[in-house]
Amino acid sequence: MQTLSNKKRSQALAGFDWTLCILSVVAAIFGIIAIYSATRSMPGSSLSKVLVQSGSFVVGFGIMILLSFFDYEQFEVLTKYIYLFCILMLAVVLIPGVGKSGEWGARSWIRIGPVGIQPAELVKIGFIITFANFLEKKSDEINHPKNVLKALVHIGILAGLIMCQPDTGSTLVLIFIFMCMIFSAGLSFKYILPAVGAGLASLPLIYFFVLDKFQKDRIMVFLDPERDPLNTGYNVIQSKIAVGSGQLFGKGYLQGIQNQMGHLPTKHTDFIFSTIAEEFGFIGAALLVVVLFMIIYKCIRTGQRADTPFGRYICVGAAAMFIFHTFENIGMCIGLMPVTGIPLPFISYGGSSLLTNMLAIGLVLSVSYRSRDTLF
DSSP states (O other): OHHHHHHHHHHHHHTSOHHHHHHHHHHHHHHHHHHHHHHTTSTTTHHHHHHHHHHHHHHHHHHHHHHHTSOGGGGGGGHHHHHHHHHHHHHHHTSTTTEEEOTTSOEEEEEETTEEEOHHHHHHHHHHHHHHHHHHHHGGGTTSHHHHHHHHHHHHHHHHHHHTTTOHHHHHHHHHHHHHHHHHTTOOHHHHHHHHHHHHHHHHHHHHHTSOHHHHHHHHHHHOGGGSTTTTTHHHHHHHHHHHHTTTTOSOTTOOHHHHTTOSTTTTTTTHHHHHHHHHHHHHHHHHHHHHHHHHHHHHHHHHTOSSHHHHHHHHHHHHHHHHHHHHHHHHHTTSSOOOOOOOTTTSSOHHHHHHHHHHHHHHHHHHHTOSSOOO
């Protein structure tokens, strides 16, 4: 009897995607190490931030493991409640006195005692689950105009509430996830091409009538960082100096001049990649990029081998989220993308962000665990 029990346990563990799990844990632990270095020169904040990130990792890891052995298909019966909960969280943030303002004045936080929660981060997971369920039900008729309209309403409500904060970065992430998921469902180019054209045509209107002044400044700085080197262009210029000064092997852990001397702004959140590049050099930064893209690759491969469309769309959504965050964060650190405040997955400081990443991996692991095709 004991031998049979051990055999079942071994079979269960054999079906677990250890590679994806280990990659995620390694990335998160490396993020904590980088956060310690980035906050070391900030008086009285280094240990507290490391503890917050470590606590978020422990909680996130526990939830990730629980999710991986939970049948993800059970979420299909809860999608209406999940969607309503997402709306409720985003609406609560907008209530004066409840929502807390961040660095740029966006009312995007809810504080419960000592714990701060950023609903827009967790809503990304809620959207992936609910929209995956929508696409599974409508996959055979996704190109019907009525279903396309319903899909737009599905994302429009959440994106609109996030923009009311305003949080342009999270809105862009949500839109990118939406585009990748609906494209994977087989949306016709008769919708895609006009949508792209309309989006490009609306850019001038968005710039002049939607964006705030600081958002316009970020775009102008992206086009010409030297136009205001001591103010709006300072962050990007210092970030590029940090990345370049790391050269091949870096200056060494805790030895980065831009980092430790306080020249690099928001170095534990938005520009943590610059901190890593300065102290670990091109080799360390490249290894980090490899780990992140291996995580993305595993998400995509899991989706390809999923037993159900629901599982496939969940994996596509998770991969899309990681892709956008990785490209945008690294891009803005080296001056190839505008600064939007998008965190680097698993690495940047932020409990809500790390928890969201671990939840996404938990969902992908659940899909993988229930796939009949064993993954490498």
